[in-house]
Amino acid sequence: MFLFDEATIGGVLRAFADEARALWGGHCSMRDVWAVASRHNLAGKKGAWQPKSLVDYHPAYRSEGASRSKANLLCRQFQKAAVHYDAARPPAEVSEMLAAGVSGLARAHGWKAANDRPVTAHNVWSALAHRDLALPRTVRRLLRDHVLAGTAVWEEAAWKAFMGALLPLFGPPPQGSESDIADLCAFVAEQKADLADPARRSTKQVQFDDLTLRLGSIHSVKGKSVDGILVLESEVWKGSSADEQCIDLTTVLPRAFGVTDELFTGVRLTAATNVFVGVTRPRELLGLALRKSHSSAVAAAAQEQGWTVIDLTTKVQQN
Incomplete structure (x- = not known):
């Protein structure tokens, strides 16, 4: 589980790649590894900062639908x-x-x-x-x-x-x-591709040494079995009113880790379905990325259940 804030969101993909390399070592090039989000297209900048789409994590990404x-x-x-x-x-x-x-x-x-x-x-x-x-x-x-x-x-x-x-x-x-x-x-x-990295040949993947991290929507991996996947916190949007929008992992993880027993309906049920699809794809490595500001109870419960929690904001402060 990776905790981040606005200053450290750009390091989430690399942190996941580091964990993948630690797990698979020299076999990374043969692994099918993904980072996915409920919303993966460009989103607006209105309101307080929050990770609305995959583009917030990797600005060079563009969906095929664009x-x-x-x-x-x-x-x-x-x-x-x-x-x-x-x-x-x-x-x-x-x-x-x-x-x-x-x-x-x-x-x-x-x-x-x-x-x-x-x-x-x-x-x-x-x-x-x-x-x-x-x-x-x-x-x-x-x-x-x-x-x-x-x-x-x-x-x-x-x-x-x-x-x-x-x-x-x-x-x-x-x-x-x-x-x-x-x-x-x-x-x-x-x-x-990304003008900051001319060697990066696709806006739908990121290369970390010998590890290729493929990018897309949760829907793009539906029905697939992959070696590793990182589910990125993002917005689920079904309309313009407040009760038709939510941030998926913030909504779903308290229930998933037993912090609450809330039942989901409407857009929150859609978020739960998306998260379920994402977390059931990987064979060996599962990562979750969520804002530190919304993670305290969830992160503590996750650690008690054996998860590794990596706080990217602390690493920045230490550096």
Whole structure:
């Protein structure tokens, strides 16, 4: 359990990463580790300070929903593949992302798979081979050199060079589709990452040495089993009135640790459901991050129950 205040909230993710490294040592690069929040998009600054969203903990984070209209662009899909590749994710995940992008490009050119079926990520390589046996190998080599090993998805000049090599393999666009294909193949710049750390390739993950900490909403890990997870205190918002908003961990943890026996309804029940989803995902490491100003009774109960409580505000004062 990590306790923080406005001055120390920026150190929460690193503190969790330190605990993960202490637990897994040299195996961190092979672990699936997340930091999640009930609310993960940008929130307003009205009223007294409180951690309203994941952005308060990592200002560079931006949810996919912030640019949903660009989610299916070729550059965005290849960016995801590059991020997964750099994070040593399973090769099958990376391959599927690359195949999804290529299949979209093939469909935009009017190509079909066998028996006039639509080209998909599952049949794209056979569809390309049907046109030219050497084509799948040629496209894969370009993806390896420019996307996985190169900088095409992060630098516009490199992207244009990549497109200059890739697009001719698909021939001229069908008449009337030139504009759509140009839009599909446009460079997407805003996901290039945190300007304070140019090496950080994604605003949806943070790299701490060999540990990749993936960021997202609690909903993004629903149904998954992960090695470790940090649930970040954030706002649950269902309306503009006071009884339609709450801060999830502040609301839920007193009941969870036996400090109160309050029953939850309305937005508070939603908060409890969110927290339950988050804390039941990890196999080995669970972290909770909450404001020190709202933690005294909960932190004491947690320590009695065997939890490690790390007070980041005290560490700052000692330094």
